Amino acid sequence: MSTTTHSSNTGQKLQAIITNLRKKSAQYSERVASEEEADYECATCKDRGIIVYRVHKDTPWELDEKKKHLVPEAMVPEDDFLSGKVCTPDKAREWKDTYSKQCECVRQKKIARLMKASGITEEFEKLVFGNFKTEGKPDMIKEAYDCAIEYFKDFENIHRKRSNSIALLGQPGSGKTHLSTAIMNNLIKKKSIHCLYFPYVEGMGNLKTDFDQLETKLDAMRKVEVLFIDDLFKPAKGQPRATEWQIEQIQSVVNYRYLNHLPLLISSELTTDELLNIDEALGSRIHQMCRDYTVIIKGDRMKLNHRLGD
Incomplete structure (x- = not known):
């Protein structure tokens, strides 16, 4: 075969490739135009x-x-x-x-699913570190804020360890729920971690009312990646809400999470000693899990309770 013939064949093949690519490009452009209308x-x-x-x-x-x-x-x-x-x-x-x-939309959709499954209301979704006020507040409030920030920053390094949980205890109205919810919101939105919010008073009432679903709900609390128990054993008329049945249910959840190194976020008006007085086995597990991240807020209620101070 002559050099001229070979060059001619090569040129024809190249031209065919170019023509085919142009055809595919035109078809693609038509498809894109159609898709843009979708x-x-x-x-x-x-x-x-x-x-x-x-x-x-x-x-x-x-x-x-x-x-x-x-x-x-x-x-x-x-x-x-x-x-x-x-x-x-x-x-x-x-x-x-x-x-x-x-695509980023996959992460955003997952976050939306996690937020929906968390039990957090739209109002609680607004509770973040950025809108928690520490200016002019007592040192205990700042200490709780710093502890919550530190816990979130440390989470990836500690979440499978024994001390992998946080407890904000003491004075009502001091921002314990706000800070714990801020941790939860950040874990969901920044780390895509499955969290569950359990308001103690309403939650225990729902567990008792919907007895057929008791074990299913408790199992979800036991196994979720992070569980936030808000207002644990919240007192009524000065006495902790801690019946034998209530202690038993909380104990079954905490024991499972303790043994499987699953983190807890705890807020309570009770101190560590008061939790131990309710049930020493339960209280000591909570103490051990939260040992490195516990703040007890006690003092002048007029200064510590933002609802009174404002």
Whole structure:
């Protein structure tokens, strides 16, 4: 075969490839135009959950230490490549490498599911560290705030250890629920951790009323990644709400979480000694779990109870 004939055949093949790529590009453009008319929840990934990128053959890849895989230093959206915005058809082969990652909408949807399952109300969702007031407050309030912040920062390192929980105890109205809820909101929204809110008074009432679902609800409390028990044994007329049945249910939850190193967030008007007086086995487990992150707020109620001070 002559050199001229060989060159001619090569040129024809290249032209065929270019023609085919142009045809695919035109078809893709038509599809994109059609898709743009569709109503997507996420315009970025078009509800696919994955974003695909094209990477040029000469692009360096580097190791992402956190994700433990290689990531290209530069990339372009697959949609832009297929629509001809990145290169001419004859350069398409140089962009055959691909890289894909999960769309941010997947994380946002998971967070929405976790928030819905947490039992947190819309009002409680607004309770964050940023709107907790410490200015002009007694040192105990600042200490509780600092402890809550420290606990959240330490969470990833401690959550499987024995002391993996936090207890904010004492004065009503001092912000214990606010700070514990702020921890919970941050764990859900920043770390995608499944948390469950259990308001002691209402929760125990619901457990007793819906007795058929008692074991199912207790099992959820035992096994959720993080459980927040708010106002544990909240006193009524000066006496802790701690009947034998109530202690038994709380004990079954705490024992399971204690043995399986599952974190608790505890708020209570009772001190550690008062929890021990109700049931020493239960109180000592809570103390051991919260040993490194416990603040007891006691003093002048007019200064410590923000509802009275404001």
